[in-house]
Amino acid sequence: MKYSVCQAFLALVNISSVISLQIFDERAATVAPPAGLPSLSDIISFAKARPGGTCCAALSYVLGTKVVYPVSVGYVGTAASYWSGQEQAVTPNCVVKATTTKDVSAAIYVLSSLSVYTQFSNECKFAVKSGGHTPQKGAANQAAGVTIDLEALKQISVSADRKKTSIGPGNRWGDIYPKLDAQGLAIPGGRVASVGTGGLITGGGISFFSGRVGFVCDNVINYELVLPYGKVVNVNSSSSPDLFKALKGGSNNFGVVTRFDIKTFESGPFWGGQVIYPITTMPQQIAAFVNLAGAQPYDEYAALIHNYAYTAGSWIILNNYEYTKTPAEPYPSIFKPFTDIQPELLNTMRVSNLTDFTLELAAASPAGKRALFITLTHGLSSGLLTEIYQAADAAVQPIKLVAGLVYALTFQPLPTAITTKATAANPNSLGLDASDGNLVLTHLTVTWTLPTDDAAVTAAVNTWLQAAKAASVEAGLSNEFVYLNYAAPGQDPITGYGAANKANLRSVSQKYDPNQVFQKAVPGAFKL
Secondary structure, eight states: OOOOHHHHHHHHHHHHHHHHHHHHHHHHHHSOOOTTOOOHHHHHHHHHHSTTOOHHHHHHHHHGGGEEOTTSHHHHHHHHTOSSHHHHTOOOSEEEEOOSHHHHHHHHHHHHHHHHHTTSOGGGOEEEESSOOOOSTTSSOOTTSEEEEOTTOOOEEEOTTSSEEEEOTTOBHHHHHHHHHTTTEEOOOOSSTTSBHHHHHHTOOOOTTHHHHOSGGGGEEEEEEEOGGGOEEEEOTTTOHHHHHHHTTOTTSSOEEEEEEEEOEEOOOEEEEEEEEEGGGHHHHHHHHHHHHTOSSOOTTEEEEEEEEEETTEEEEEEEEEEOOSSOOSSOGGGHHHHTOSOOSEEOOEEEOHHHHHHHHHHTSOSSSEEEEEEEEEEOOHHHHHHHHHHHHHHHGGGTTSTTOEEEEEEEEEOHHHHTOOOSSSOOSSOOOGGGOSEEEEEEEEEESOGGGHHHHHHHHHHHHHHHHHHHHHTTOEEOOOOGGGOOTTOOHHHHTOHHHHHHHHHHHHHHOTTOHHHHTOOSSOOO
């Protein structure tokens, strides 16, 4: 049953008539609204006057036509913009189509206030959407609640000294890279053009440049952040070092980021592309992967995505190679163990720009299908990689006839060259350091067509994870890090950051969000 603002008041009145209502109104009066907004008491009065007054009605009172409802063009457009079929099917009561930071501030003020005062009623729960690429239901879309869509916050500006780019969370990486390519510049960011900025950065983020500059979050120098109750702050190493660290891996647990300021560097065309091989080349492939991922020193220009894809009843190997050195250096020696492998079924290797390479990856990841990610992290061993592939092959057998099934096992190097770029002066919350050694980030990505197959697919990927984790433990190569951006429902990436980082994240949350709005009213993604 929906729990409206009016019903919240009736519950309070039933407990202690005038006294309870008075306490409510006194509390409302103590919350100062952001500049230009009506008081909370006025907002409540408006909502109470509406038939079945709701948080959506209160938002409409403050934001007018920027709040859209089912069947409207704006509402349908937001639904269609999610990547996975699960998220496209979620139906919020209304959508806030924010166009400015001020809009976000107003929405967060209303939702924070009414969530607390209605004891976190379901209709006041909310989600925040950047690109909407996280596949699980409810990650960035709130059923029977409110979704804040940041799609229109698409600012992109480069500083006069060309060392900083400011981007809005409504951008997808394919919006940003063409503008930077044209100026001979780059920033660390997503490798798939259709992925949004907000979730990728706050979850850590891996880029083609990570060997040189670390996780994407390590390169954020300032966040414009809307805190609970709508206060807008700039968060950096000087203003709020505790919150600055927390945002680097802390996901959606602290507020809504409305602008990222990111370190920018000179960059031009570089060598990259895809090569597809038959599965019979697997022994050479794994040897080449171990050679590259374990190289001492690691070649920081090298970026590799090593995929085993099962579709239409058979396996293929698909590798993405990028070598980001400029001027471009085709076929560098670090990739020679791969590029010597024959036969090749397809080869798109070329010199091109960042935009082109990210569009190539996006083309292999169309929107609208059911989807699931699941992940683990472990040390480097050819024997372990082989066992994990064998576990994936065994797990796919019960679901190989699922309609539209595409099932991909991916290995990515996670060397100390990446994990040690965070420093004491610029820390992150991910919990990785040199003591972890060179790691492998492993994950399954599965897409399929029908909701009726959800349970079978979920069971299969969980079977794989259990087997892969057991193999890594048996080999003495298990690592507790769970990359948040690849994590499945039921996984716990925050705990994977380590006890100290988790405790710090919780402490920062209590400091900046004492009523725990972003823990209790924002149920999507991974909570602290």
